[in-house]
Amino acid sequence: MPHPFRWQPGEGQRHATLKPRPRGGYPADTQIEALCGAQITVDNSEVAWLWTTCPECNKTAHELAGTPIGPV
Ligand SMILES: [Zn+2]
Numbered sequence: 644m645p646h647p648f649r650w651q652p653g654e655g656q657r658h659a660t661l662k663p664r665p666r667g668g669y670p671a672d673t674q675i676e677a678l679c680g681a682q683i684t685v686d687n688s689e690v691a692w693l694w695t696t697c698p699e700c701n702k703t704a705h706e707l708a709g710t711p712i713g714p715v
Contacts, residue, residue, distance in 0.1 A: 646704070646707065646708050647661055647707060648660060648661050648678060648704050648707060648708075649662075649664050650696075650704075651664075651669065651675065651677075651683070651685060652685075652686050652687075652688075652691030652692060652694055653675070653677070653683030653684050653685050653686050653691075654681065654683045654684060654686075655694055656694050656695055656696065656697040656700075657691075657692070657694050657695065657696045657697060657700075658677035658678065658679060658681065658683050658697045658700045659677060659678045659697070659700040659701070659703065659704040660675050660676060660677050660678060660683075661678065662675050662676065668687065669685040669687075670685065671685055671686065671687045672684055672685060673685040677697065677700055678699070678700040678703040678704060678707075679697055679699030679700045679703065680699075681697075
């Protein structure tokens with residue numbers, strides 16, 4: 644079963660969002676609301692995927708997925 648959220652880097656961290664992602668992903672500079680409540684600006688640069696995971700999004704995402712929280 645697919646998870647209802649997507650990981651999306653923005654604002655220097657990897658956040659998760661419940662917003663449906665358009666085919667091909669969000670365009671850069673799109674404003675989306677993350678699971679932690681922050682409004683983030685989408686960053687699709689290569690290095691963005693190396694950023695650390697937002698702890699609040701990680702917690703909420705694992706609750707939604709029903710899985711234990713692993714190492715961040
Ligand atoms: Zn977050």
